[in-house]
Amino acid sequence: MKAAGSIEVPVPGLPVTPRSVPRRVLLASTIGSAIEWYDFYLYSTASALVLGPLFFPSQSPTAGTLASFATYAAGFVARPLGGVIFGHFGDRIGRKSMLVLTLLIMGVATFLVGVLPTYKQAGIAAPILLVSLRVVQGIGIGGEWGGGVLMSGEHAPANRRGLYASFPASGFPLGLFASTAMFRLVSQLPSDALLSWGWRLPFLASIVLVAIGVFVRLGVAESPEFVRVQQAGERVRVPLAGVLRQGPVPVLRGGFASLGLAMIVSVYSVYLLSYASSGPATAHRSEVLNGLLIGALVEAVLLPVTGLLSDRYGRRPVLLFGYAVCALVGLVAPQWLTSGDRTLVILTFVLAMGIGHAAVYGAISAFLIDMFPPEHRYSALAITYQLGATVASFGPLVAAALAGATRTAVPGMCLLWGCLVAAAIAVAVGKVDLPGARPPQAEGTPEQTGQQPAPASVD
Known part of the structure; x- marks a missing residue:
């Protein structure tokens, strides 16, 4: 315990970080991540429920669904x-x-999506504007994920990187829960009201959340690992070139691991949501949304647990467990979601999203961080993760195109299983820590471990 009146003496060359800073960073990263995923997945839910008839009304039902999913992929x-x-x-x-x-x-x-004119009001300009804003959203979220997990992971003690990096990952289920809850709420409106103005409310509410998130993020400290790179003069002129010089193996390995993660979301929260809330299952739309809500809440609770497990038992077994759970649930998910049985609907999302996806998402952040050195780590994480996510985004579109007018979920589930197998192979083969990476060690100097040095005190 530090004596009263003691003075903290900084270690030369290293930033002094109060113990409260990592907690503030975790809070800021998690809140900001939740808001950004809320913004991003508002469109996912809306594309499955209302955007087809609003922005692509001249199409047949199947073509309208394809167009809506294509905009989702954009x-x-x-x-x-x-x-x-x-x-x-x-x-x-x-x-x-x-x-x-x-x-x-x-x-x-996201706010601007809420004020867009529909096809009936503006003709072809409406879907063009929608796609343009969706692209802007994609650019924003493309930079968010890597930065969020790095701010937390690089503030972490050496043996708790998985736990710390899992907190901003919790923003995903929280954002998914919030966006789904908002659409669950407005879906109670009469159909005419929902399609005329009700669908806009979740998008317009985003601006309040963003103001809160910006305020919180402005108050956090910079990543200590970035500060060390900056002070040591190790910043590279073109970080992406450093990623490429490290070789293709880390990028491919991280990309395939991320492909499995993202395909779980595309299939369970977009494709199957649309499948279960159309055709004969339309009457069960509210049950499906409720199930997704509960699954998201379970995932938010379990994500720090799976991150901690990855610190204790390693990233690989936690990731493989998550892939396996989601693959097995896929064998029964289409039947359970259209059964009309509330328990089976909830169980589908709890198992797939709450447990399986939580295991993958809780471990993958630290898995990727450990593979790349800090001087080009932001670029590396952004590229590997976003490559996998981009390929997975076409899952609903490809599955719907293959199914055509036939009501079958087989194409979607085959895509899911193929991507999960590829992801599992990428995680299982090769070294856990690839050559060229500088993962934190349990023992060593602060420069080696990434831990904050204890400040010296003098009385």
């Missing part, structure tokens, strides 16, 4: 671009400023 196509842009400046300028900027970009784009 946001993911833009994510690698956002990853390149914000990863570059995040490695050059700092993590904190990029996180504030991505939050502003996402919030403004």
